[in-house]
Amino acid sequence: MKGKFITVEGTEGVGKTTNIQCIASWLDERGIAYISTREPGGTALGEKIRGLLLDKENTGMAASAELLLMFAARAQHLEEKIIPALEVGTWVLCDRFTDATYAYQGFGRGLNLEHIKRLEALVQGDLHPDFTLILDIDPELGMSRVRARGELDRFESEALEFFDRVRAGYRERASDNPSRYCLVDASSPLAVVQEHIVAALNAFVGGAE
Ligand code: Z5A
Numbered sequence: 001m002k003g004k005f006i007t008v009e010g011t012e013g014v015g016k017t018t019n020i021q022c023i024a025s026w027l028d029e030r031g032i033a034y035i036s037t038r039e040p041g042g043t044a045l046g047e048k049i050r051g052l053l054l055d056k057e058n059t060g061m062a063a064s065a066e067l068l069l070m071f072a073a074r075a076q077h078l079e080e081k082i083i084p085a086l087e088v089g090t091w092v093l094c095d096r097f098t099d100a101t102y103a104y105q106g107f108g109r110g111l112n113l114e115h116i117k118r119l120e121a122l123v124q125g126d127l128h129p130d131f132t133l134i135l136d137i138d139p140e141l142g143m144s145r146v147r148a149r150g151e152l153d154r155f156e157s158e159a160l161e162f163f164d165r166v167r168a169g170y171r172e173r174a175s176d177n178p179s180r181y182c183l184v185d186a187s188s189p190l191a192v193v194q195e196h197i198v199a200a201l202n203a204f205v206g207g208a209e
Contacts, residue, residue, distance in 0.1 A: 003086045007097040010135035011163045013142035014186045022194045038095035043080045046073040054153040063109040070101050075123045107169025108162050131204045134170050135186035139163030
């Protein structure tokens with residue numbers, strides 16, 4: 001029996017970390033075995049790559065280098081952690097995955113979406129998340145939350161227009177494939193956001209049974 005693969009996405013400060021805890025509690029309540037992980041990162045090698053990607057000193061990083069580093073970290077993550085877990089029936093809860101690559105490197109940086117698709121096929125084969133939660137927020141509000149938290153990383157230092165394009169990318173992907181994605185308005189109070197998330201998870205499990 002294969003585990004289910006759940007991913008959580010959105011622009012900066014949208015509340016992924018906060019709401020992943022809500023999903024983890026939902027899994028705990030049902031006695032579902034899972035691992036919680038993140039991208040870029042999730043393995044020792046992946047976390048080193050994450051360090052390179054987020055380091056503000058790497059201002060001159062080419063967009064294509066950024067893209068390849070994302071997929072390098074992902075290849076390691078899949079082989080070392082995600083696939084072995086799914087194969088023994090453990091669910092995987094992942095903070096960002098390939099939708100982020102389409103949104104940030106594709107829509108945000110303007111890289112060719114067909115190139116991303118080819119890398120996706122090379123690295124993942126036909127493995128895709130079963131359910132993707134996209135937390136949606138006006139980037140200006142998200143960035144005000146992030147700024148209140150402290151120092152900004154290389155991505156967080158981008159202009160608002162960049163995050164507008166990233167957001168548009170996520171919304172387009174969600175509307176193209178409504179059966180896999182659930183788009184939740186993340187500007188609402190946390191309790192309301194979490195009510196929507198729990199309803200979406202219940203519907204996902206109901207549909208998967
Ligand atoms: N990236 C990429 O470009 N391509 C890829 O393929 C992948 C990633 C996989 C690192 O990701 C970067 O990698 C990311 C995209 C790029 N860009 N950046 N930066 P990350 O996920 O680690 O970084 P992040 O998006 O900045 O996540 P974050 O900073 O941890 O934010 P968050 O998890 O979404 O938010 P949070 O920490 O849960 O919440 C932020 C604050 O808002 C916090 O104080 C909360 O208490 C508050 N909050 C949350 N929800 C609410 C509500 N509903 N109301 C009020 N306040 C709230």
